[in-house]
Amino acid sequence: MVAQRGRRNGRNGSAPAAKSASDVDNAPTAPLPVTGGDPTTAPTGAASAGGAGSNTTRSIPEAAVARLAVYLRVLSAMAEQGATTVSSEELSAAAGVNSAKLRKDLSYLGSYGTRGVGYEVEVLIGQIERTLGLTRKHKVAVVGIGNLGHALANYGGFPGRGFPVAALFDIDPDLIGVPVGGIPVSHLDDIPKVCVERDISIGVIATPPAAAQSVCDRLVAGGVQSILNFAPAVLQVPDHVEVRKVDLAVELQILSFHVARKAGGEVEGREADGNAEGGADGDAKGAVMS
Amino acid sequence: MVAQRGRRNGRNGSAPAAKSASDVDNAPTAPLPVTGGDPTTAPTGAASAGGAGSNTTRSIPEAAVARLAVYLRVLSAMAEQGATTVSSEELSAAAGVNSAKLRKDLSYLGSYGTRGVGYEVEVLIGQIERTLGLTRKHKVAVVGIGNLGHALANYGGFPGRGFPVAALFDIDPDLIGVPVGGIPVSHLDDIPKVCVERDISIGVIATPPAAAQSVCDRLVAGGVQSILNFAPAVLQVPDHVEVRKVDLAVELQILSFHVARKAGGEVEGREADGNAEGGADGDAKGAVMS
DNA sequence: CTTTGTGAAGACCTTCACAGCC
DNA sequence: GGCTGTGAAGGTCTTCACAAAG
Numbered sequence: 001m002v003a004q005r006g007r008r009n010g011r012n013g014s015a016p017a018a019k020s021a022s023d024v025d026n027a028p029t030a031p032l033p034v035t036g037g038d039p040t041t042a043p044t045g046a047a048s049a050g051g052a053g054s055n056t057t058r059s060i061p062e063a064a065v066a067r068l069a070v071y072l073r074v075l076s077a078m079a080e081q082g083a084t085t086v087s088s089e090e091l092s093a094a095a096g097v098n099s100a101k102l103r104k105d106l107s108y109l110g111s112y113g114t115r116g117v118g119y120e121v122e123v124l125i126g127q128i129e130r131t132l133g134l135t136r137k138h139k140v141a142v143v144g145i146g147n148l149g150h151a152l153a154n155y156g157g158f159p160g161r162g163f164p165v166a167a168l169f170d171i172d173p174d175l176i177g178v179p180v181g182g183i184p185v186s187h188l189d190d191i192p193k194v195c196v197e198r199d200i201s202i203g204v205i206a207t208p209p210a211a212a213q214s215v216c217d218r219l220v221a222g223g224v225q226s227i228l229n230f231a232p233a234v235l236q237v238p239d240h241v242e243v244r245k246v247d248l249a250v251e252l253q254i255l256s257f258h259v260a261r262k263a264g265g266e267v268e269g270r271e272a273d274g275n276a277e278g279g280a281d282g283d284a285k286g287a288v289m290s
Numbered sequence: 291m292v293a294q295r296g297r298r299n300g301r302n303g304s305a306p307a308a309k310s311a312s313d314v315d316n317a318p319t320a321p322l323p324v325t326g327g328d329p330t331t332a333p334t335g336a337a338s339a340g341g342a343g344s345n346t347t348r349s350i351p352e353a354a355v356a357r358l359a360v361y362l363r364v365l366s367a368m369a370e371q372g373a374t375t376v377s378s379e380e381l382s383a384a385a386g387v388n389s390a391k392l393r394k395d396l397s398y399l400g401s402y403g404t405r406g407v408g409y410e411v412e413v414l415i416g417q418i419e420r421t422l423g424l425t426r427k428h429k430v431a432v433v434g435i436g437n438l439g440h441a442l443a444n445y446g447g448f449p450g451r452g453f454p455v456a457a458l459f460d461i462d463p464d465l466i467g468v469p470v471g472g473i474p475v476s477h478l479d480d481i482p483k484v485c486v487e488r489d490i491s492i493g494v495i496a497t498p499p500a501a502a503q504s505v506c507d508r509l510v511a512g513g514v515q516s517i518l519n520f521a522p523a524v525l526q527v528p529d530h531v532e533v534r535k536v537d538l539a540v541e542l543q544i545l546s547f548h549v550a551r552k553a554g555g556e557v558e559g560r561e562a563d564g565n566a567e568g569g570a571d572g573d574a575k576g577a578v579m580s
Numbered sequence: 581c582t583t584t585g586t587g588a589a590g591a592c593c594t595t596c597a598c599a600g601c602c
Numbered sequence: 603g604g605c606t607g608t609g610a611a612g613g614t615c616t617t618c619a620c621a622a623a624g
Contacts, residue, residue, distance in 0.1 A: 062544075063593065069543040073522060087605065096524040100595055107607055115606045116602035132543045133550025140542070147444050151437035155538070163542050202545050225552065226545035232363060234386040242548040244541050248445070251534050252430070252453050253359040253422050254352075255492050255516035258532040260423020261349070262515060351615065377583065389583095390617055397585055405584045405623045584623080591616070602605080 060108040065132070067105050070095050072128045079121050087118035134162050141167035141200040141224070143215050144207030145175055145185055148230060152204060153181040166198045171211075188215065195222025202226045209233035216243075350398045355422070357395050360385050362418045369411045377408035424452050431457035431490045431514070433505050434497030435465055435475055438520060442494060443471040456488045461501075478505065485512025492516045499523035506533075 060068075074094045078086060092102035106113065109127045113119045129135055140163050142152050153168055168185045170176065175185045186194050188211075195203070203219035205212055205227060212231035219227060220241055229235055229245040237243055350358075364384045368376060382392035396403065399417045403409045419425055430453050432442050443458055458475045460466070465475045476484050478501075485493070493509035495502055495517060502521035509517060510531055519525055519535040527533055 060547075061593065065544050065547050066540055069537075069540040070524070072543070073539070074524075089605085094524065096526075098595075100597090101593090103606065104594080104608080111607070113606050114602065115600075116604050118605070131547070133546040133553075134543065138542070138546050138549060147441035148438075151441040152538075154437050162546070201549055202542065225549050228541055228545060234360070234364070234384065236386075240552065242545055244545060246536055246538075246541060247359075248442075248536075249363070250356055250359040251518055251536060252428070252492065253362070253424065254355050255518060255532060255534060256423045256428050256452070257350075257355050257421070259428060259491050259515050260426075262530070264423070353615065379583085388617075390619090391615090393583090393585065394616080401585070403584050406582045407624075408583070582624085584621105586621090587619100589616100589618075592614080594611100594613070596609105596611075598608090598610105600605105600607085602603100 060131070064105045064108055067095070067097060067101075068109075068128050068132060071102070071105070072125065072132070075121055075125050075128070079125060083121050085118045085120050086124075088113075091119070137162055137164060138201045138226075139164055139166040139199055140202045140204060141165070141169065141191075141195055141198075141219070142204045142206060143169040143188070143191065143219070144205060144211070144231075145170040145172075145180055146206065146208075149204075149206035150180060152206060153183065155181075163202070167194050167200055169194075169215075188218065191215070191218035192222040195219060195224055200224055202228065205229045205231050205235075207231055350421070354395045354398055357385070357387060357391075358399075358418050358422060361392070361395070362415065362422070365411055365415050365418070369415060373411050375408045375410055376414075378403070381409070427452050427454060428491045429454055429456040429489055430492045430494060431455070431459065431481075431485055431488075431509070432494045432496060433459040433478070433481065433509070434495060434501070434521075435460040435462075435470055436496065436498075439494075439496035440470060442496060443473065445471075453492070457484050457490055459484075459505075478508065481505070481508035482512040485509060485514055490514055492518065495519045495521050495525075497521055 071091060074091065075086070078091075078094070088099045088103045088106070092099040095102065103113075106119070106124070109131055112123050112127055142149050142165055145153060145168055149168070149170070153165055155165075165181065165183060168180055168183050169188050169191055170185050171188045176187050177184050179185075194200075200219075200222065201224065203216075203222075203224040203226070205215055205219075207215055209231045210233075212229065212233040213235060216227060216229070216235045216237060220237060225240070226242045227235070227237070227244070229243055230248075232247055232249055235243055235245075361381060364381065365376070368381075368384070378389045378393045378396070382389040385392065393403075396409070396414070399421055402413050402417055432439050432455055435443065435458055439458070439460070443455055445455075455471065455473060458470055458473050459478050459481055460475050461478045466477050467474050469475075484490075490509075490512065491514065493506075493512075493514040493516070495505055495509075497505055499521045500523075502519065502523040503525060506517060506519070506525045506527060510527060515530070516532045517525070517527070517534070519533055520538075522537055522539055525533055525535075
């Protein structure tokens with residue numbers, strides 16, 4: 001085997017320092033030396049769990065975790081339909097991945113399948129929920145009740161269950177105290193206090209970019225461990241805080257890249273696999289949307 | 291990050307108005323209507339997610355493309371501040387990546403740096419825009435004008451420039467014809483026709499999951515080449531169509547996973563809320579200043 | 581000197597293919 | 603026979619470290 005050095009899953013880098021005159025309103029941000037950045041990200045190794053003692057669970061690849069969430073959704077739908085068992089072939093097809101990958105992903109949970117038969121739906125659901133930490137609720141705070149924040153707060157309790165929105169924040173005086181989706185909006189200044197009081201574990205940032213870092217700092221001060229950032233800004237956080245970002249502009253630009261690639265590269269003869277017509281599929285299903 | 295200076299705390303523009311009648315359904319989205327979602331349809335795995343395909347040509351890694359978009363944003367902010375050149379060290383710190391990765395990413399564009407000096411901001415901006423295909427506009431259609439779709443349609447022309455929203459669709463009769471963000475809402479049935487007429491190149495799906503595949507098929511029939519999917523559903527598309535998904539539930543579950551992992555092997559203790567879900571947790575604690 | 585650009589090494593993920601159990 | 607679980611092969615992306623250029 002190979003001797004591995006730093007284990008630790010690559011999280012988002014967290015060594016860099018903000019530069020420029022980040023106005024950041026309020027920002028009492030520390031100086032943060034930019035130069036001499038220590039290339040070797042050497043956080044206190046600790047946390048990584050792995051090391052000490054034997055662990056029953058070896059770290060699951062980040063990519064696999066994301067897929068587990070998808071499998072869970074598909075399995076729940078199947079269970080509701082009455083299915084009791086599934087094969088890796090069926091489940092993988094429904095989840096849009098190939099079966100080998102699915103089996104590998106499930107193997108991180110342990111061995112819960114039956115050879116020659118498949119997996120028991122309920123068992124699998126239970127195991128994935130346990131692994132993803134869904135056996136307990138994670139209270140969510142949404143910061144920035146603008147268009148997006150408003151939508152998030154009204155998301156009917158938030159996607160799937162288990163993520164109750166328990167706090168809302170904004171800086172607009174006209175919004176403070178106004179209930180949105182049943183929760184009154186509090187002021188940004190109260191983030192630390194309210195997050196501690198309500199035991200918030202996940203913070204969602206839906207503010208303009210200029211306010212994002214400041215809001216992030218307050219969430220961290222409030223003991224929030226994970227942050228979902230919708231603001232187009234790079235956040236600086238302590239090593240123990242997990243950040244995931246959803247950047248609409250980036251997504252669109254990636255799509256733009258692919259459009260350009262397809263259109264621009266039309267040099268050769270064969271590009272799009274023919275099939276210009278998609279064959280309008282008349283499958284009109286009842287859409288139950290808003 | 292730059293951004294305007296001065297001004298304490300960015301104000302969150304919150305568009306009050308809106309609302310009106312229950313601003314949009316909301317419909318807690320019945321937990322996956324048992325509709326014949328037919329999870330069993332197993333179209334030979336194939337295609338779908340993942341680059342897969344034979345990227346024979348030296349194409350830029352997908353991961354690098356996503357970062358280029360971030361660099362572009364950072365560079366634009368720097369340019370506004372008056373910066374004319376940047377070193378890989380500065381830019382990488384501001385973008386939250388390490389400098390080697392940044393240089394490697396930029397090398398996909400060609401050689402636009404000057405050794406011993408750095409990169410010229412304007413030149414870099416131009417090259418990234420060219421590579422991402424941002425030199426032309428990509429018209430966007432938003433389908434599903436619920437909470438989220440409404441927010442997207444009002445996103446002020448959409449993140450950054452270059453992605454004008456040119457069409458909106460929904461199935462609700464009360465919404466058809468009503469202008470949102472300046473564009474009147476059309477019916478789902480008109481997707482193919484309208485997309486062709488207005489030369490839409492990117493479709494954004496913000497409908498409930500049950501309607502997603504049907505909407506997707508219509509977008510494809512309308513010649514849309516790229517789709518950004520916010521619905522928690524796996525989409526089946528022809529090879530020449532690019533799909534990216536943004537799944538809120540998945541993001542939260544990934545964060546949940548990390549929270550659980552940090553909480554350690556045990557520590558259950560907390561749990562607290564023994565209440566059955568029901569939701570509305572009392573917790574009407576103060577903080578309601580108004 | 582400083583900083584870019586890049587081969588090479590390595591970490592990470594995916595895919596293959598088959599042994600092993602039903 | 604059918605299907606899972608997994609070592610090993612194969613790719614992709616990241617990091618290292620250094621030669622080349624200014």
